[in-house]
Amino acid sequence: MEFVIKIGQFLLSLSLLIVLHELGHFIPAKAFKTRVEKFYLFFDVKYSLFKKKIGETVYGIGWLPLGGYVKIAGMIDESMDKEQMAKPPQPWEFRSKPAWQRLIIMLGGVFVNFVLAYLIYVVLSFAYGDTDITLKSMKDGYQIDNPLLNDLGFKTGDKIIALDDVKVKSHRDVIKGLVETEKYTIDRNGEEVTIQLPVDFLGQLTSRKVKGKLFKVRHPFMVGEIKDTMVNKGIDLKEGDVLLSIDGKDLKYYDQFEPRMLTYKNQTVNSVFLRGNDTITRQLKVDSEGFVGIVPMKNPKRFEELGYYDITLKEYTFLESFGGGKDKFVEQVSSYWGQLGKIFNPSTGAYKGVGGFKAIYDVFPSTWNWADFWNLTAFLSIMLGVLNLLPIPALDGGHVMFLLFEMVSGRKPSEKFLENAQLVGFIILLALVLFANGNDIFKAVFN
Template sequence: MEFVIKISQFLLSLSLLIVLHELGHFIPAKAFKTRVEKFYLFFDVKFSLFKKKIGETVYGIGWLPLGGYVKISGMIDESMDTEQMAQPAQPWEFRSKPAWQRLIIMLGGVTVNFILAYIIYVLISFVYGDTDFSSKSLKDGYWIDNPVLNDIGFQTGDKIISIDDVTINSHSDVIKKIISGEKYLIERNGVSQTIEMPVDFLGQLSSRKEKGSLFKLRIPFMVGEVVDTLQNKSVDLKEGDILLSVNNKEVRYFDQLSSVLEGYNGTTVSTVFLRGEDKIARELKVDSDGKFGIIPARNLVRFDELGYIEVTRKEYTFGESFKGGLDKFTEQIVSYWDQLGKIFSPETGAYKGVGGFKAIFDIFSPQWIWQDFWALTAFLSIMLGVLNLLPIPALDGGHVMFLLYEMVSGRKPGDKFMEYAQMVGFFILIALVLFANGNDIFKAIFN
């Protein structure tokens, strides 16, 4: 069921982004009376799953979900239709239009991507607001279970005071700085110290087989569900019960449980849980792996009530949401440009983390949470827009580069040159796609 939910989100998000991106080219093309021969979701190599001609345009759905396209008459694109380009230019063709109109047509896709992301962030701000956690409320620091962070010098319980000399006031400040942060000032047992991040931090994260989240909140062990096929199925525990102790040893945080249960494999232990305002005692069996067989839950409101964290909420009026959406949009643009910069810097090793469609699929939640779905779709829209602006022939950015050259120099690149440039760009794209998806396969086999 989890796979069905994830693949449904993946296909819905991808389809929405592709259709709207191509619509961004389609609308100005039609506005400038340029003929659009095809409008396709996914690629129709050899055959289509669906197609219907309306007017002069064939609308269809291909079988290969690697993107989509609009085929504009008189334009050298991925179709490499050299036969049409050998004919005299017609007034309805792309090549017959003024350079400024062609530029607007080519920029239409990425413009829609950025507008879509901004609108989504505005609506997220208005509908959901912002939820954050005060750094001062994290009295016992972060849970560090990522082996790379452990090797660098971080430990569970570390409080983050500043990153790159910028004071940290909330948990979101830490998350925003994970990619770019180079110098962390932390407090450990009341003593301040500085941790310098290695240049190849992102490369180490990608290469390490053992995985773990980055800077996890320390929360208690709350009962979500007692698995009815495992050892504690008959124990009277309810969703929301919070573990307080095991064999008279306090267990304040989830991350302390594994060490407390060490040595009790295959035995029964005495536990105390908090249910509402009452404490209840229960005998629980520990399996051979040192686990209770209980699926944990997460209730931030309850954790706030008990003093584990301080949840901060910011609500937006409809007018305020436009500013809130702009802030989120700007932060993501800056963050993604920073990621690209690190990917193209070999010394960072960030290229090892580049992924293809499986990597995108994996970041979707196994639960359908609309807020998360829309936030991820907005991010992917920004990613699609930025990548399409790269000055690589065959991408929108490549076409824009040649159009700007034409507008500045007054000389239009020849059709033969554009054909060769398109072929080079196409091979570059194929190489990038193979590299990204090859990374996915490599990690699936060896990690």
């Protein structure tokens, strides 16, 4: 079921982004009376799953889910239709249109990607507001169990004060700075400590086999599901019960639970839980490996009620949501450009973390949540827009680069040059796709 939910979100998001991106090219092309011969979701190598001709355009769905395309007449694109290009230009062809019209057509897809992301952030701001956790309220700091961070000097309980000497006040500030931060200032038991990350931190992080968040908000052990196959089958515990102590010793945080259980292998220990406002005592059995067979759950609102941290909610009116959406959009675009900068800088090792379709699939949660789905779709839309702006022939950015050259110099590159550039661009893109998806395979096999 988890696979169905994740793949469903993945395909829905990808299909939506592809169709809207190509629609961004299609609409201005039609507005400038340029013939569009094909409009496809996914690639139709050899055959199509579906196709129907309406007017002069064939609309279809291909079988290869690596993207989509519109085939615009008289344009040197992925179709490499040399036969058509060898004929005299026709007034309805792309190559016959003024440079400014061709520029608008080429920028249409990226424009739609950015507008879509912005509108999604506007709606999310209005519908959900901004939820955050204040760092000041996290009295015992973060849970930090990533081996690389531990090797660099971070410890569970550290409170983050500043990132690159810029003070931070909320958990969201810390998450936003994960990729670009080089120096952390932390409070450790009242002492200020500075930790400088190595240049290749992102590369080292990717090479480690441990997955999960770097800085985890600490919370108590809350009972979720009790497995029927484990030692505590039938125990009188309910979802939402919070573990307070084991064997007479307080246990405040979940990260303290597993180490404590290892000391009680093959034993039954007296445990105190909080149920509502009352405390209850239960005998908790521990198996030979230190497991109790209870799957924990999270309930941030309940954790706030118990005093573990303070949750802030910033709500937006309809008009304010446009400003909130703009802030999120600008923040994400800036962050993604920063990530690309590190990826293209070999010294950072960030290229090791580049992923393909499996990496995108993995970011979707295993449960369906519309807020998460639209947040991820907005980010992927920005990613698609930014990547398409890269000045690589065969991408929109490559076409734009040549069009800008034409508009500035007054000279149009020859069709032979554009064909060769398109071929080089395909080779570059193929290499990037193979590298990204090869990284996915490597990590799946060796991590």
